[in-house]
Amino acid sequence: MKFSGYWVCNEAGKVVLQKTVFDETDLDPATNWKQTWQNQDGESRAKGFVDLSAALECAALMLAAAEGRPIDQAELELVSRFSPNWSDDRSGINSLSCLLNS
Secondary structure, X not given: OEEXXXXXXXXXXXXXXXXXXXXXXXXXXXXXXXXXXXXXXXOOEEEEEOOHHHHHHHHHHHHHHHHOOXXXXXXXXXXXXXXXXXXXOEEEEOOXXXXXXX
C-alpha cells in the first residue's frame, strides 16, 4: 500500500519539505502508520510524515531549535495554515517567521 507524504530535513540553514511516497514498510506502526524517520550523516535526521500539518509542525520545531527560541501551542496551530510554495516537489522554509507570518 502506498501513502503520499513529506520528508522534513535541515538543509543549508533552512528546513526543506520534500514530497514523497511511502509504503507500509517505511511507516512506524507505533504512529498509526503516519510517521517515519531516516538516519543521515551527523546529528541531522530527516523525519517523514503522511500529514502535511504534522510535517509543518516538525519544520517549525526544527526552525525554533535552530533559532534558539521556544515555540508555543498557539504558534504551532498557526503553522498548520502555511501553504508551502512547491518547486519540483520541494519547498524551502528559511525561518520560523516565514511559517508564522504566512
